[in-house]
Amino acid sequence: MSKRDRMSGNEAIATAIRQIDPDVIAAFPITPSTEIPQYISGFKANGLISTEFIAVESEHSAMSACIGAAAAGVRAMTATSSAGMALMYELLYIAASDRLPIVLAAVNRALTGPININADHSDSMGARDSGWIQIYSENAQEAYDNMLMAHRIGEHADVMLPVMICQDGFITSHAIENILLEEDETARAFVGVYDPPHHILDPAEPAAVGPYSVSPYVMEMKRAQFEGMARAGGVILEVAADFEKTFGRRYGFFEEYRMEDAESAILIMSSAAGTAKDAVDRLRGKGVRAGLVKLRVFRPFPAAELAAALSGVKALAIMDRSDGFSGNGGPLGAEVRAALYGRADGIRTINLVYGLGGRDTRVEDFENIYAELEEMKDGPTDASPYCRHIGQRENTNKGTD
């Protein structure tokens, strides 16, 4: 039986971690994820968890400790943000390559510089090619639910990859919102027991992890890693189906909001999706055929499924909360356009970079974007795709402000 409660996104993640009771947590504090290890320390001090909590001296060490622990066959977790995640980058790649199903609670925060503590996705987007599964959460409820699903996805024999559960710093991590929590026993039963096929501390089977690989082995290992990520999609849906059966809340690769007959659509991730849904409702009230797709699973990228979901729209705005500085749009813009190519050609797309460093994005901002899409939707289909930043102060800004 779900229990009605209210808490911040950080407390929701900490609650899930308490219920999971992982073997090892190694973490270093950084705003806005600091509260997570803080809660964990409290749980540990109060005897609520049996976790070995390792207070390390840096995020590089945190992920290193997680890798060691996971190689030794236990559930290892950490939490971080921004520069902390950047300090982990080297180890993120190693965790994925070593096929260690570590789970990381990411509280998205802008990467310096300029130095800033507020939300954007530049930290986890910088790690998008590290081989981690990435799942993004709109609110505290989703952060909690995604965390309960994370281990089953990463630890699945067909996958064996680390998993990052992302939520927006402060907007989600620090705001108090309603949430439905599951009973400790049912949550724990859902997550299940981790029984690693191999680990380096098994005296019956001595093993080494992370060996130097000469060229003749690297591509074969990467091919196997690719396969793990490719198979993760099916496992994510399988776990989501069981989650729905157990707890009643439904998840997929993405959420389609009022997309049935939508002509103009916004594709977006995390907390601003809720704000954009309010804009959709306002516009639907005025007869505008507006819809929204909220991407939940960014890695693996559900290209074919997304293209199918978007195939009916005429104009699409792809919203990036980070700029990859390719000069040609943000990471989500690039991925989505690549997904559409050859599968759903002819959709007029714009790629908008918004909300950097916590810049607030309002319902009205999304209404303006839909207005732009309405203008575009019957225009030429061969117009060059383009990218623009919105929400900043400018003399001539077609977007907001």
Place this chain on the structure above:
Amino acid sequence: MEMSEKMEKINRMAGITERSLWTEITEGGFVYGAGNSVFFNTGDWRTKAPVWRAENCKQCLLCFPVCPDSSIPAENSKRGDFDMFHCKGCGICAKVCPFGAIAMTTAGREEKEGAGHE
């Protein structure tokens, strides 16, 4: 773990070579079993090869402990012939042999090169 089971694991590693398919390589590059370097052929790194002249050998066993590649098998206080799968041809054994019982040779040129002991 039973010895046979252990050998099975180690043998699995023995099957992994530079010709293995990606499906045959262990997940994450895990290396299972201790001592599986016995399956790695370092013998083909050799430009010179030792030859054991058993007729000169006094079984003093000075050679066996100095071999860096454990390529001189010894049992019951007696050495046997070289393990050429692992011998890298460094010649240390030939240097320490007081009796001219180890000759270093280049492939096909054994007689011309002569004795290893100087």
Place this chain on the structure above:
Amino acid sequence: MIEIRWHGRGGQGAKTAALLLADAAFEAGLYVQGFPEYGPERMGAPITAYNRLDGAPIRVHSNIYEPDMVVVVDETLIGPVDVTAGLKPGGRIAVNTNRPPEAVRDLFPGTGAEIYAVDAADISTRNLGRNLPNTPLLSVVARLTGIVEEKVFFAQMEAAFRHKFASKPEVIAGNMSALREAWFGAVLVNGDE
């Protein structure tokens, strides 16, 4: 949906008040949001905190630009900060002040809002021995929103304080008496209540 914007200064407890109000509304069965605008922690710098309270799930994740109610924890903010920006027509203002009613009206010319004045500093100082205006204002706002009955609210707050002040229970009684005094302590300065 009721949207409330709190204006205070770092250290005055506007954020805590917003979170406690969210707690009270949650206990009353509502969907809630309580969040501050985050930045560097600077004692005395103007800060903003927000509440959304609704009977239906709340999805919007932006700040509040058109509040139903504005809470001014520190009247010296009026002027340097446009505290009534976007206040809905017929909206409400709760302000911590010791000015006479006509002077309070003059603080907010042309807003058309119902203005409630409470000397939260005085109530706090007398009951708590310190100037912590957030506690009395929390009581004023809880009453004005009508989200919760008086007795239920006090019971909830007592429980919340017992949790929050577990290590210094001596301050609970003062907080509770400040809340009780403030429940009917605000005066509508521009009309009949």
